[in-house]
Amino acid sequence: MLSFNSTDAEYLDELAAYVAVPSVSRDATEETMRTAAEWLADQLSFAGGRVVATSGHPVVRGEWLGAPGAPTILVYGHYDVQPTGSEAEWRTPPFELTVDGDVIRGRGVTDDKGPVFIVLKVAQAFIAQEGALPLNVKFLFEGEEEIGSPHLPAYLREHADELAADLVISADGAMWRPTEPSLSIASKGLVTLDIEVTGANADLHSGRFGGTVANPLHALSEILAGLHTPDGRVAVEGFYDGIPELSDERRAAIAAVPFDEDGYRDGLGLGSVFGEAGYSTLERLWERPTLEVNGVTGGGKYTVIPHTARAHISCRLVPGQRPDAVLRAITDHVLDHKLTGVRVAVHPDEGGVPAYTIAPDHPAIRAARAALEHVYPGQDVLLAVIAGTLPATALFEEVLGAKTLFFSFSTADENLHAPNEFLRIPRLREGMRAWEQLWRLLADGPHRLAPVAGPGSRERSA
Amino acid sequence: MLSFNSTDAEYLDELAAYVAVPSVSRDATEETMRTAAEWLADQLSFAGGRVVATSGHPVVRGEWLGAPGAPTILVYGHYDVQPTGSEAEWRTPPFELTVDGDVIRGRGVTDDKGPVFIVLKVAQAFIAQEGALPLNVKFLFEGEEEIGSPHLPAYLREHADELAADLVISADGAMWRPTEPSLSIASKGLVTLDIEVTGANADLHSGRFGGTVANPLHALSEILAGLHTPDGRVAVEGFYDGIPELSDERRAAIAAVPFDEDGYRDGLGLGSVFGEAGYSTLERLWERPTLEVNGVTGGGKYTVIPHTARAHISCRLVPGQRPDAVLRAITDHVLDHKLTGVRVAVHPDEGGVPAYTIAPDHPAIRAARAALEHVYPGQDVLLAVIAGTLPATALFEEVLGAKTLFFSFSTADENLHAPNEFLRIPRLREGMRAWEQLWRLLADGPHRLAPVAGPGSRERSA
Numbered sequence: 001m002l003s004f005n006s007t008d009a010e011y012l013d014e015l016a017a018y019v020a021v022p023s024v025s026r027d028a029t030e031e032t033m034r035t036a037a038e039w040l041a042d043q044l045s046f047a048g049g050r051v052v053a054t055s056g057h058p059v060v061r062g063e064w065l066g067a068p069g070a071p072t073i074l075v076y077g078h079y080d081v082q083p084t085g086s087e088a089e090w091r092t093p094p095f096e097l098t099v100d101g102d103v104i105r106g107r108g109v110t111d112d113k114g115p116v117f118i119v120l121k122v123a124q125a126f127i128a129q130e131g132a133l134p135l136n137v138k139f140l141f142e143g144e145e146e147i148g149s150p151h152l153p154a155y156l157r158e159h160a161d162e163l164a165a166d167l168v169i170s171a172d173g174a175m176w177r178p179t180e181p182s183l184s185i186a187s188k189g190l191v192t193l194d195i196e197v198t199g200a201n202a203d204l205h206s207g208r209f210g211g212t213v214a215n216p217l218h219a220l221s222e223i224l225a226g227l228h229t230p231d232g233r234v235a236v237e238g239f240y241d242g243i244p245e246l247s248d249e250r251r252a253a254i255a256a257v258p259f260d261e262d263g264y265r266d267g268l269g270l271g272s273v274f275g276e277a278g279y280s281t282l283e284r285l286w287e288r289p290t291l292e293v294n295g296v297t298g299g300g301k302y303t304v305i306p307h308t309a310r311a312h313i314s315c316r317l318v319p320g321q322r323p324d325a326v327l328r329a330i331t332d333h334v335l336d337h338k339l340t341g342v343r344v345a346v347h348p349d350e351g352g353v354p355a356y357t358i359a360p361d362h363p364a365i366r367a368a369r370a371a372l373e374h375v376y377p378g379q380d381v382l383l384a385v386i387a388g389t390l391p392a393t394a395l396f397e398e399v400l401g402a403k404t405l406f407f408s409f410s411t412a413d414e415n416l417h418a419p420n421e422f423l424r425i426p427r428l429r430e431g432m433r434a435w436e437q438l439w440r441l442l443a444d445g446p447h448r449l450a451p452v453a454g455p456g457s458r459e460r461s462a
Numbered sequence: 463m464l465s466f467n468s469t470d471a472e473y474l475d476e477l478a479a480y481v482a483v484p485s486v487s488r489d490a491t492e493e494t495m496r497t498a499a500e501w502l503a504d505q506l507s508f509a510g511g512r513v514v515a516t517s518g519h520p521v522v523r524g525e526w527l528g529a530p531g532a533p534t535i536l537v538y539g540h541y542d543v544q545p546t547g548s549e550a551e552w553r554t555p556p557f558e559l560t561v562d563g564d565v566i567r568g569r570g571v572t573d574d575k576g577p578v579f580i581v582l583k584v585a586q587a588f589i590a591q592e593g594a595l596p597l598n599v600k601f602l603f604e605g606e607e608e609i610g611s612p613h614l615p616a617y618l619r620e621h622a623d624e625l626a627a628d629l630v631i632s633a634d635g636a637m638w639r640p641t642e643p644s645l646s647i648a649s650k651g652l653v654t655l656d657i658e659v660t661g662a663n664a665d666l667h668s669g670r671f672g673g674t675v676a677n678p679l680h681a682l683s684e685i686l687a688g689l690h691t692p693d694g695r696v697a698v699e700g701f702y703d704g705i706p707e708l709s710d711e712r713r714a715a716i717a718a719v720p721f722d723e724d725g726y727r728d729g730l731g732l733g734s735v736f737g738e739a740g741y742s743t744l745e746r747l748w749e750r751p752t753l754e755v756n757g758v759t760g761g762g763k764y765t766v767i768p769h770t771a772r773a774h775i776s777c778r779l780v781p782g783q784r785p786d787a788v789l790r791a792i793t794d795h796v797l798d799h800k801l802t803g804v805r806v807a808v809h810p811d812e813g814g815v816p817a818y819t820i821a822p823d824h825p826a827i828r829a830a831r832a833a834l835e836h837v838y839p840g841q842d843v844l845l846a847v848i849a850g851t852l853p854a855t856a857l858f859e860e861v862l863g864a865k866t867l868f869f870s871f872s873t874a875d876e877n878l879h880a881p882n883e884f885l886r887i888p889r890l891r892e893g894m895r896a897w898e899q900l901w902r903l904l905a906d907g908p909h910r911l912a913p914v915a916g917p918g919s920r921e922r923s924a
Contacts, residue, residue, distance in 0.1 A: 211747060213735060273675060281674045289673075302544065302756060340734055388669025
């Protein structure tokens with residue numbers, strides 16, 4: 001057993017320096033992104049850590065390959081973070097790691113800087129205390145996860161041989177909830193798009209022109225209201241195409257998961273939950289695709305008829321849905337609206353991601369379950385679904401031929417992508433012990449990861 | 463006849479200094495607002511011009527009362543301007559008066575700094591060239607017109623005696639279009655409100671919570687889409703209450719107005735006009751009330767379910783509608799929506815304004831028509847409606863017992879409240895000659911304004 005013998009304060013001081021870098025991939029400077037990447041590369045000095053330029057924000061690479069004959073894993077994570085949103089809603093400055101009782105707060109502490117920090121400390125402890133890792137480990141940290149990983153596909157394809165591995169372990173992702181350990185056996189896909197409605201050639205005075213021209217905000221509202229039926233189904237024809245019907249077995253398995261719907265509702269401050277008719281909250285979360293309007297802009301709080309109005313939309317996809325087909329269905333549905341006096345355009349974003357799954361009896365899931373049982377003795381490990389999207393997973397499967405295990409010590413209630421993002425401090429040490437176990441189990445014993453054919457074995461034999 | 467013997471360049475230099483003060487009543491500093499007010503007070507030095515504190519932005523007052531026995535008028539205007547909106551959409555800096563061919567551009571040039579400048583130059587020319595004005599003139603310029611004149615009612619009531627007049631002449635308002643002179647015999651009223659939809663207690667990750675909670679933007683879209691029927695009528699029960707049916711006579715009069723609907727449509731860059739079914743564009747503009755969504759905000763271009771979404775709405779009212787009743791009807795309609803998992807609040811703004819009318823045969827309209835015929839020989843003077851709102855008019859009637867004549871040389875197509883606001887340069891001299899005529903005609907001759915009973919006469923005899 002490794003000894004994680006730094007004090008909490010020492011660990012948190014170190015993590016604080018990383019959180020202090022405002023590496024918001026959407027709008028940070030190149031220099032800021034590089035600062036975050038360099039912090040990571042320094043941490044990987046035992047593995048030849050380095051910052052590698054790409055067409056976008058750089059990636060951080062490293063590898064320790066001193067365990068011949070042992071399996072090879074690729075550890076994935078990201079150093080970029082979401083925008084802060086309204087800073088007024090933060091109780092503490094977003095880029096100052098702040099301890100508050102048994103949590104730490106700050107943008108990125110749980111998505112994904114804290115979870116990546118855990119694996120770094122585990123690897124460093126192995127090297128310091130045992131002089132070696134139990135298996136071969138490659139590291140790949142990207143800086144564009146929060147903007148849809150636009151340059152990762154090309155990078156992976158160009159470096160497929162170097163990155164070959166028997167398994168990808170993602171330090172991104174999240175445990176489903178704080179009450180018990182869980183593993184994710186699937187994640188949802190993602191497509192995003194904008195709808196833009198344009199009226200006159202300039203903003204118009206609502207008095208001098210009001211009532212005589214179509215108002216783009218009225219038209220946009222009608223379009224958006226038409227995306228769902230009143231009972232919460234997505235009204236877009238073809239949206240659900242390809243999705244297998246939810247089996248009685250899966251329904252029963254989900255129904256057996258202890259889930260306090262009242263607590264979920266109250267925790268969000270809601271009077272009631274809401275979603276697609278005919279499904280429970282957990283079924284909606286794990287098994288059903290969604291279409292959410294994320295943002296609407298147009299005009300302002302003054303007497304204007306804006307000449308343009310815009311909505312941003314994202315859909316989370318489940319297995320069976322094809323990203324391109326979903327985008328086409330939405331585009332057709334939107335353009336089908338008969339609207340007078342406005343022009344409507346749909347702008348699909350590139351980089352659609354299909355849903356991803358890993359079999360519950362995959363050796364990686366079996367090893368991960370054992371590692372969690374070791375750290376959380378006496379607790380059942382839930383098999384859950386990440387309703388969020390990790391775009392890299394489908395890519396890893398396609399390009400490296402490797403499945404991805406989500407092994408994050410983030411928890412889904414920790415205000416990811418929202419103000420006041422936080423991480424439970426005990427998760428740091430729990431995570432370290434779990435990663436240690438996971439690596440040992442994958443390297444040896446009944447859950448040993450069998451090297452698979454493909455570029456992974458090719459490189460190891462080179 | 464007065465001689466307006468400054469060059470255009472001299473006039474424009476002077477006006478440029480006034481336009482350079484960014485007196486945006488919504489968000490300018492107290493000092494900026496005072497700077498604009500002081501510029502006006504200096505221009506009124508012949509009339510004891512002064513800046514007078516109120517509970518809000520100051521007013522500018524002045525009076526020249528050297529024409530005993532002649533009628534007394536109160537000249538009204540405002541020195542505040544609208545926000546610039548997106549500065550990227552301005553072709554020239556908004557607070558730099560820029561000459562571009564036969565127009566000048568800049569925030570406030572046409573609403574209302576240019577039109578107020580005209581009357582200042584006329585009064586100064588009378589004093590310089592004739593040593594007197596033809597009638598008694600009081601001046602009242604406010605700094606809060608663009609935010610609904612919140613402090614004007616109290617100020618007027620407290621100073622009703624000092625401000626008493628036989629007629630108010632507003633330098634605010636606008637000619638309907640550039641092709642012929644026009645006078646306004648009515649203006650629409652105004653009520654404004656916000657609709658706020660709240661969901662969870664924080665913004666949520668659209669993956670981790672999507673599909674299980676109501677999205678405030680979906681709910682708001684449904685509410686907004688429900689405010690109109692597909693044929694352009696306002697769907698709010700009671701909205702049209704109290705409005706007399708449009709008479710055949712009025713319909714015929716409007717139909718007789720030369721109006722190039724194709725040109726109107728093309729000028730706005732639209733494929734077609736749109737509005738309430740059963741009415742022509744001019745009827746919609748002049749005779750029918752409107753409900754317009756001016757702005758929507760919520761979330762952003764990232765994968766979030768915003769916890770709140772908000773819309774700003776304004777309604778233009780016609781005679782017969784009561785502002786309070788309209789706000790109540792909208793509130794009831796909005797709160798009637800059955801929506802699960804969100805809270806809906808309606809926030810009506812204070813300061814609702816009813817519609818305003820002045821009889822076509824009122825002496826002020828007759829004199830104004832004659833003045834315009836003098837300046838625009840051979841052209842018919844159209845009697846039109848200001849589809850916009852001048853909140854002060856109803857107040858002047860209530861508090862001073864005086865009707866208001868709109869006499870502005872702004873034109874409604876000059877991007878009021880929008881980027882690239884402009885004013886036609888010839889309007890400046892046309893306006894000066896027209897105001898000169900108007901004052902002479904009101905003072906003497908067949909259109910002489912008869913002093914009316916009320917506070918006006920009280921003060922003149924004091």
